[in-house]
Amino acid sequence: MxxxxxxxxxxxxxxxxxxxxxxxxxxxxxxxxxxxxxxxxxxxxxxxxxxxxxxxxxxxxxxxxxxxxxxxxxxxxxxxxxxxxxxxxxxxxxxxxxxxxxxxxxxxxxxxxxxxxHVEGETIPRKILRDTAFDAIRPRLAFEFGRVLASIHRAPLEAMPPLRLLPARETLVMLRAIHLKDVTPRPVLELAFRWLADHLPAASVLPQLVHGDFRNGNLIVGADRIRAVLDWELVHLGDPMEDLGWLCLMPWRFGAVDAPVGGLGQREDLFAGYEAGGGAVDAQRVRWWEVLGSLRWAIACADMVSVFRSGADRTVERAMVARRASENEIDLLRLLQLGD
Amino acid sequence: MQDAPTPVELLSVVADFLSNEVLPLLHGATAFQLRVAINALSLVQRETSLAQVQAPLEHARLRALLGHDGSLQELTAALAQGIADGRLDVASPDLAEHLWQTTCDKLEVDQPKYAGYVRALQLHAAARRRATDAASS
Structure with missing residues (x-):
């Protein structure tokens, strides 16, 4: 991450x-x-x-x-x-x-x-959420996110370069390996690991192309349409519901907490766009990936402690990112104990 | 016993000095880094004030949950291990309450204005009200 x-x-x-x-x-x-x-x-x-x-x-x-x-x-x-x-x-x-x-x-x-x-348009989430230039498209964006995701997920895999296969179980194993380096005991993260293991999606989910970081901030939005999807660094093969869950994480809502889809709309809008684009939604699996996404973000923040202490990056910013693991812990408790 | 001003007072005056006197002189990446640094000082202020209240309560909850004594670090590690290996019942209301309170304590220090925290507090209060209403009806 x-x-x-x-x-x-x-x-x-x-x-x-x-x-x-x-x-x-x-x-x-x-x-x-x-x-x-x-x-x-x-x-x-x-x-x-x-x-x-x-x-x-x-x-x-x-x-x-x-x-x-x-x-x-x-x-x-x-x-x-x-x-x-x-x-x-x-x-x-x-x-x-x-x-x-x-x-x-x-x-x-x-x-x-x-x-x-270069693609003309806006990537800065707060501008997309608030500038009048996006007033017309803003109510449609959650739906459009779904349509664009469906177009990515249905890409034929034969034409793609070799990609890492990271379905649910393997992703969980990868996170556990990163988390093993954490010297701080974190009961909330253990609770999330256990919930995810207990609710693991079936292994039969057909792997598809997954962007891996599809969210407000990695999209170029014009006044008329979504112009480009950027930052394909984490592209892999896996469960397409991963992209839908990740898009609903709290950090990408930029303060608009009642609009789970990037601070722009409801899950129903996203799901409708995804289905309009030919995709099939499994809401339970989306939720599983949302919990996994919060866990992943928590572990990424917590991992900054070792980066900071090793001397690799002694900036105040790096140290303070490590103290943001707790934001993801409260997000996890919200998801696991309170619904959303 | 050390003399006054207290650590919290000193942190506070340094943060004010940086915000009011130094920050206006800077721009760009350096100004951004200074804002982060001022946030770090505020975090330390909050932790210094709140830890005295939070830690003894957290320690008492952990002793009650685990049924044995140890340092805060040891008991937190034992709790994490107990959840991971399935020895502790994650459906237990006492465990849920402890995790909730401990995480809220962290947020009060790390990022009390985090939008996700505010949202979680609202949902938690609403769930409490529903539980109280159900119990009284």
Missing amino acids: EMIISAAAANPSVLNASTLESLIRRVVPDAQGISGLRRLSGGASQETWAFDADLDAGKLALILRRAPGGEYRNEAASGLDIEAAVIAQLERLGVAVPRVRYVLLPDDGLGYGFVTE
């Missing part, structure tokens, strides 16, 4: 602009150079950069997603080459994703990653 930290933006690692420029001249037709290179705030293990390719006529806005290598890595991450291949395949299927223009090779000297076209 990758924690979104702005500290990364404060300490940009070195990106050789002239190396990037010569690459873009080679791979983008008519590109004379690049301009406006800037680091966007983002994840701790991956960097996102925005820049323009200067063409003979006008500019082409581009995004570079890359890992310089040798950094703290997400245990569930698929790898940037896999991410690029999935996005390119989904574009062919008509799913709203950014167009992949180039996948980095080792000889390019820029690490691992890929270049996509």
Whole structure:
């Protein structure tokens, strides 16, 4: 689980602009150079950069997603080459994703990653929740999230690159392994582990393509429609209900606690959109994944204690993220003891 | 016995100084980091004030639940282990009440304004009212 930290933006690692420029001249037709290179705030293990390719006529806005290598890595991450291949395949299927223009090779000297076209629109959840520009689409967004998810989940797997298979049981085992490193006894997390083991979905669930981090914040929303699904770092094969459950977690409601679907709508809206897109909803399994999602987020926060104490990241921010494990503990108790 | 001002008073005056005098001079990532740092000082203030009240009650609940003594850390570890290996009945109202109270105590220190906490408190109060109504009717 990758924690979104702005500290990364404060300490940009070195990106050789002239190396990037010569690459873009080679791979983008008519590109004379690049301009406006800037680091966007983002994840701790991956960097996102925005820049323009200067063409003979006008500019082409581009995004570079890359890992310089040798950094703290997400245990569930698929790898940037896999991410690029999935996005390119989904574009062919008509799913709203950014167009992949180039996948980095080792000889390019820029690490691992890929270049996509920039997609116009808004990603910042609080703006999507409150700005008048989104007044018209906002009531439809929970339904649209469902439709987009259904389009991802029905993607044929034969055309996809090799992906990790992480159904319910394996995901629980993976979380347990991460949690074993936690030195703090956490009775609420043990309660969640036990509930999840006691209510494990049937092993017969057919694996499908799962985004793994589908939520308000990882979507580019326009005034008219959802323009693109971003951040495919956690893409894998598994139970499609995972994406529906994750989308309903408390942290993605951004204060709009009564609207479980990203602070935008009700589960019924999401489910209706999913079914309109050809998907089949199992509400009990969605709930199982919602509990698992809260547990996963709690463990990710708790894991920051060791990152902080090891000296790998001695920022105040990292230390304070560790103290947010309790937010997920109260979310778990709400789900397990009080319904929602 | 140490002299005044108390640790809470000192933390409070440092947090005020940083908020009122230093923060306006900063911008961007450094200003963000300072806000997080001020939040950390406030957290320590809350923990310093509340731990004296919370810890003895939590300790007493754990002794009653587990039927033996030990440090707060040892008893919490025993509780976690008992839940994990199935020795404790997770349907027990006393266990549920302990987990609820202990988690609320953490939130009162870590993030008392967390929207999910406010929501959980509302649902918990509503469930209490329903239980009381059912018992009295």
